[in-house]
Amino acid sequence: MEFDFATPVERRHPSGGDWPSQKWHRYGEDVLPLWVADMDFASPPAVIEALRARVEHGVFGYGLVPDSLRETLCAWSAEHYGWAIEPGWQLWLPGVVPALHMASLALTEPGDGVLTVTPIYPPFLRVAERTGRRPQQAALQAPAAPGGPWRLDLAALEAAITPETRLLLWCHPHNPTGRVWTREELAGLMDLVERHDLYLVSDELHCDLLLDEGARHVPLAAEFSELASRILTLWAPSKTFNLAGLTTACAVIPDAGLRQRFARGIKGLIPDGNVLGLVAAEAAHAHGEPWRQALLAVLRGHRRTLVERVAGWPGVAMSPPESTYLAWLDLREARALEGAPQRLLLERAGVALSDGADFGWPGFARLNFGTTATQLEEALTRLDGVLR
Secondary structure: OOOOOOOOOOOOOOOOOOOOOHHHHOOOOOOEEOOOOOOOOOOOHHHHHHHHHHHHHOOOOOOOOOHHHHHHHHHHHHHHHOOOOOHHHEEEEOOHHHHHHHHHHHHOOOOOEEEEEEOOOHHHHHHHHHOOOEEEEEEOEOOOOOOOOOEOOHHHHHHHOOOOEEEEEEEOOOOOOOOOOOHHHHHHHHHHHHHOOOEEEEEOOOOOOEOOOOOOOOOHHHHOHHHHHHEEEEEOOOOOOOOHHHOOEEEEOOOHHHHHHHHHHHOOOOOOOOHHHHHHHHHHHHHOHHHHHHHHHHHHHHHHHHHHHHOOOOOOEEOOOOEOOEEEEEOOOOHHHOOOHHHHHHHHHOEEOEEHHHHOOOOEEEEEOOOOHHHHHHHHHHHHHHHO
């Protein structure tokens, strides 16, 4: 089946209605937005058809998570990750960001430490403060040479752990660097989790967008099943199938005690499932694999394009992302952008990137290449005019 990833979809002024988009309406009319992590591609046809059928029913009452969705996710996990999960391990939630906050409330007490590793997806950095806990951070090890890999600094992570630390918020694969963590790095991480008696929330949202041919995701809770009583895994179709606005995610918790504690802790704090989001999630995981494979081919091509262009920008470095459609640019040595690279690129090039300061690392910016080749080329040409 052929899928169209080439024709730009009008998102700023769609015909037939006014549907404001965070990505396309935050900045001015002349700005090309390559910032927030949603793609400019239409979602899989199978998802659109399933949603159309549900909308035509005409009644949107309080829904239940269907058994068919639970079984579909079990099948997806077994096929793609080699992890045999059970329907009863799944708690469906209205998004991963609420789940991060709910985990802090359910698994820690006021004053406990909530630790994360920077740079990191910005909501991670606000969880502790918003839930009355103590924010704690450790830094990744930046590439030793331009284009090299980001690495987990286990010594820095352990140094950040205090007797108050109770929860580690983890991202696997990593947003924003695009790293796919090695078995050795993860083993060191889990050794720290066990020795310091921590819970770990593993945000695995980008796990179905590994860009290297033949790469296969292994969930943290599958790799270290002996520590399942400490691990809460978060999945969602939002990134893989471009369904972010339908706010549907799943916490997979094999350990009954941890699952019950989490479920009790979030009771009454979140709404029931989004009926359309649940329909979309099932259709995506049941019928979206051909579309996903076609998407991966497009993203690999865009990554090659981006690597070539960045090589021509003096003072700019990028480690080629191993996953997802996000690139993490080191702009600290770009002379034209001293002090405020994201703002200056917005003003001088008319291209909106995500500010690295929001991820805990000023001087960097995150670029979203999940867009059409036409739109990506226009944005890169604009950036050439400032960075070359």
